[in-house]
Amino acid sequence: MSVYKKITNIAAESRFMESMKNKELIEEVANKLNWTAQDTAEMLSAFNSILGSKLIDNDSIYLSGFGQFEIKKKTERISVNPANGKRYLVPPKLVPVFKPGTTIKTKLKELSDNE
Amino acid sequence: MSVYKKITNIAAESRFMESMKNKELIEEVANKLNWTAQDTAEMLSAFNSILGSKLIDNDSIYLSGFGQFEIKKKTERISVNPANGKRYLVPPKLVPVFKPGTTIKTKLKELSDNE
Structure with a gap:
């Protein structure tokens, strides 16, 4: 297997792991708050973007x-x-x-x- | 002013700053999601506690x-x-x-x- 192939596999795997982790977190928050996964995912993505922009504004x-x-x-x-x-x-x-x-x-x- | 008084003032001031920061964040998330501050505060506190317990479970x-x-x-x-x-x-x-x-x-x- 070429080095390039190996690297792309590792990157794909880590993206998969990240999305699994993210899904897990969404399910846990949805259960705790008794929400749908869809509402929770929307909230989390809005929340994450606010965290990011505040951090970049050095806040x-x-x-x-x-x-x-x-x-x-x-x-x-x-x-x-x-x-x-x-x-x-x-x-x-x-x-x-x-x-x-x-x-x-x-x-x-x-x-x-x-x- | 005694050293003890100075320390308690600093601690009180930093707790005040933290609660101001937290209030600010709640307002921003509430505006972005078009929610009440109350619902947003509840969500954030549930979310923070999930983050904390996952971290402590070494997840x-x-x-x-x-x-x-x-x-x-x-x-x-x-x-x-x-x-x-x-x-x-x-x-x-x-x-x-x-x-x-x-x-x-x-x-x-x-x-x-x-x-």
């Missing part, structure tokens, strides 16, 4: 009981190419950062302690 | 058009206390990681390039 987002999103600026830095050892400049970059809320942090701590 | 979450959440295990590591230079062991830790989707990554890249 922090707070989902109570879950966590907070912010945009942080990663400054310019010098890195080394491991292949040839040459140093190069990595330009500044805007990255979204997720800070979990206290509820999630506490539960994850309990999980780590019990491992 | 990755995919919000199409926005991004993906996963739990990663930070391994045990040795750190140094800057105050006294003493080395100490940081226990392993479970942390939620957010990976932005392609749409957000591309838009943030455009923003960084135009800065």
